[in-house]
Amino acid sequence: MRHGRETTAASRPDGAAAEGPASGLTAAGPSAGDPAAGHRADGPLTAHTRREVALADVSLFMVAVVWGFNFVVIKDAIGRIDPMLYVMLRYVVGFVLLAVIMPRSILTASRRDWQYGAILGAFYLSALVIQTYALQWTTPGKSGFITGLSVAMVPFLYWIIARRSPGLFQIVGAIVATVGLGFLSLRGDLTISLADGLTLVGALCYAMHITATGFFAPKVRPATLAVTQIAVSMVLCLAFTPFVTDITFDLPGRAWLAIGWTAFSGTVLAFVIQSWAQQRTTSTHAAVLLCLESVFSAVFGVLFGMDTVTWRLLTGAGLIFSGILIIETLPGRREKREPEAAA
Numbered sequence: 001m002r003h004g005r006e007t008t009a010a011s012r013p014d015g016a017a018a019e020g021p022a023s024g025l026t027a028a029g030p031s032a033g034d035p036a037a038g039h040r041a042d043g044p045l046t047a048h049t050r051r052e053v054a055l056a057d058v059s060l061f062m063v064a065v066v067w068g069f070n071f072v073v074i075k076d077a078i079g080r081i082d083p084m085l086y087v088m089l090r091y092v093v094g095f096v097l098l099a100v101i102m103p104r105s106i107l108t109a110s111r112r113d114w115q116y117g118a119i120l121g122a123f124y125l126s127a128l129v130i131q132t133y134a135l136q137w138t139t140p141g142k143s144g145f146i147t148g149l150s151v152a153m154v155p156f157l158y159w160i161i162a163r164r165s166p167g168l169f170q171i172v173g174a175i176v177a178t179v180g181l182g183f184l185s186l187r188g189d190l191t192i193s194l195a196d197g198l199t200l201v202g203a204l205c206y207a208m209h210i211t212a213t214g215f216f217a218p219k220v221r222p223a224t225l226a227v228t229q230i231a232v233s234m235v236l237c238l239a240f241t242p243f244v245t246d247i248t249f250d251l252p253g254r255a256w257l258a259i260g261w262t263a264f265s266g267t268v269l270a271f272v273i274q275s276w277a278q279q280r281t282t283s284t285h286a287a288v289l290l291c292l293e294s295v296f297s298a299v300f301g302v303l304f305g306m307d308t309v310t311w312r313l314l315t316g317a318g319l320i321f322s323g324i325l326i327i328e329t330l331p332g333r334r335e336k337r338e339p340e341a342a343a
Contacts, residue, residue, distance in 0.1 A: 049280075052280045053280055053281050053285075055277075055280075056276070056277035056279075056280040056281040056285075057277075057281055057285055057289060059273050059276070059277040060273070060274070060277050060285070060286055060289040060290060061289050061292065062273075063269075063270060063273055063274065063277075063289075063290065064289055064290050064291070064292040064293045064295075064296060065292075065296050066265045066269070067265075067266075067270075067290075067293040067296070067297075068144060068292070068293050068294070068295065068296020068297040068299065068300055069296065069300050070261075070262050070265060070266065071135070071140035071141075071143055071144050071297040071300065071301065072140050072297075072300045072301060072304050072306060073258045073261060073262060074086070074132060074135060074258065074262060075135050075136075075140055075306060076254065076258065077254070077255050077258035077259065077262075078132060078135065078136055079136075080251070080252050080254060080255045081251055081252070081255045082244070082245040083129070083132045083133050083135075083136065084129065084133075084237075084240075084241050084244040084245050085241060085245050085246075085247065085248070086132065086255070086258070086259060087125075087128055087129055087132055087237055087241075088234075088237035088238060088241040088247070089259045090259050090262055090263045090266075091125075091230065091233050091234040091237050091263075092234055092237075092238075093259055093260060093263035093264075094230055094234075094263035094264075094266065094267035094268070095227075095230050095231055095234045097263060097264060097267060097268045098226065098227050098230060098267055098268060098271070099227065101268060102223045102226075102227055105221070105223040105224045105226075105227040105228075106227055106228075106231065108224070109224050109227070109228050112219075112220075113220050113224050113225070113228050114228055114232070116216040116219070116220055116225065116228065116229075117224075117225065117227075117228025117229040117231065117232050118228075118229075118232045119212055119216075120209060120212055120213055120216065120225070120228075120229040120232075121228070121229035121230065121231070121232030121233040121236065122232070122233075122236070123205055123206075123208045123209035123212060124205075124206075124209045124229060124233060125232075125233040125236055125237065126202075126205045127202045127203075127205030127206040127208075127209060128202075128233075130198055130199075130201055130202035130205060131143065131147060131198075131199060131202035131203075131206075133198065134194075134195045134196075134198035134199040134202060135195075135199075136195070137193070137194065137195035138193070138195035138196055138199060139301050139306050139307045139308075140297045140298070140300060140301035140304075140306050140307060141297055141298030141299075141301040141302070141306075141307040141313060141317065142184060142185070142196060142199070142307075142313070143199050143297065144293060144294040144295075144296075144297025144298060144301075145180070145294045145297070145298065145316065145317045145320045145321070146181065146184065146185065146196060146199040146200055146203055146320075147199060147202065147203050147206065147294070148177075148203075148291065148293070148294040148320055148321070148324055149177055149178075149181060149200065149320060149324075150203040150204070150206035150207040150210065151207075151291065151324045151327055151328065152173060152174040152177040152178070152323055152324065152327055153174075153203065153204060153207035154207050154210050154211055155167075155170040155174070155327065156174065157207055157208060157211045158211055158214070161211065167330075169326055169327070169330035170326075170327050172326060173322075173323040173324065173325075173326030173327035173330070174323060174327065175323070176319055176320075176322055176323035176326060177319065177320045177322075177323025177324060177327075178323070179319050179323075180315070180316045180317065180318065180319025180320035180321075180322070180323060181200075181316065181320060182316070183312055183315045183316035183319060184196075184312060184313065184315075184316025184317060184320065185316070213225070223271075226267075226271055230267060274286075287328040287329070288325065288328060288329060291321070291324050291325065291328060294317070294320070294321060294324075295317075295321065298313065298317055
C-alpha cells in the first residue's frame with residue numbers, strides 16, 4: 001500500500017521523467033545539490049556499477065512487492081480493529097523506529113523544516129486515512145490501481161500551481177488511465193461505488209503530497225523531511241483518534257503484527273532501501289519498478305481470496321498501468337537546453 005511513500009516518489013512533478021540517477025531521496029522532484037554518488041546513467045558502466053545497478057533495481061522491485069502485499073495485510077487488520085486506531089498506532093510505531101535510527105533529524109530540524117513537514121504530513125495523513133477507510137469496502141487490487149492514478153494527477157496539479165503545462169505523453173497517459181478507471185469502477189448507471197470514490201479522493205491527496213514534496217524536497221535533508229512529516233502525522237492522529245474511536249491496546253495478535261510490519265516496511269525499510277537504491281539507478285527505472293506496487297496488490301488480493309479475476313479488473317488495471325507507464329517513461333514537456341560549453 002502506498003503507506004511507505006512519506007519519503008519518496010521517483011517522478012518529477014511536471015511529469016517529465018528525470019534523466020540520470022535520482023539525486024538522493026526526494027519525492028517527486030530532483031533534489032538540489034551534487035549528483036548522487038554512484039554511476040552516471042549517461043556514462044560507461046563498469047562491472048562493479050552494473051552489479052550495483054542490478055542490486056538497486058532488485059531492491060526497488062522488492063519494495064514494490066512489499067507495498068503490494070501491504071494492501072492485503074491492512075485489509076485484514078482493519079477487519080479486526082478500527083481503521084483510525086490502526087493508522088494512529090502505525091504512525092506511533094513508525095515514528096519511534098525512525099526516531100531511534102535518526103535522532104539527529106528531529107533534534108536539528110529547523111522551524112522551516114517543521115512547517116514543510118506539517119504540510120506534507122497533513123496531505124499524507126489525509127490520503128492514508130481516506131484510503132484505509134475505503135479499503136474496508138473495496139478490494140486490494142482495485143484500491144491499488146485506483147491509488148496508482150495519483151501518478152497521472154501529479155503533472156496536472158503541477159500545471160495548476162506552476163503554470164507549466166504537461167507534455168503530450170502525459171495527457172495521453174492520463175486519458176488512458178482514466179479510461180481504465182472507467183472499466184474498473186463504473187457501474188451500469190455510470191456511477192462508481194462510495195469505496196472507489198473515496199479511494200480516488202485518497203489518490204488526489206497522494207498526488208498533492210507528491211507535488212508539494214517536489215517543491216520542498218530540494219530545500220530539506222531527506223531524513224529530516226521524512227521524520228518531520230511522520231511526527232506531525234502522529235500528533236494529528238493522537239489528537240483526532242479519541243473523537244473517532246476508543247483507544248485501546250488490547251488488540252488481536254494479527255492486528256499488532258500488521259501494525260508492526262507496515263510501520264517497519266512502510267517507513268524504515270522504504271527509507272533505507274530507497275535512499276540507497278535510487279542513488280544507484282535511474283529515476284525511470286525507479287518509477288517503473290515502484291509502479292508495480294499496484295500490480296502486486298491485485299496479485300496478492302487474488303492469492304488471498306480478496307480479489308476475483310474478471311475481465312473488468314484485467315482491462316481496467318491494464319489500462320491504468322499502461323497510462324502510468326506512459327507518464328513515467330515517455331518524455332514530458334521539453335525544456336530548452338543550455339548551450340554546451342566549448343571543449
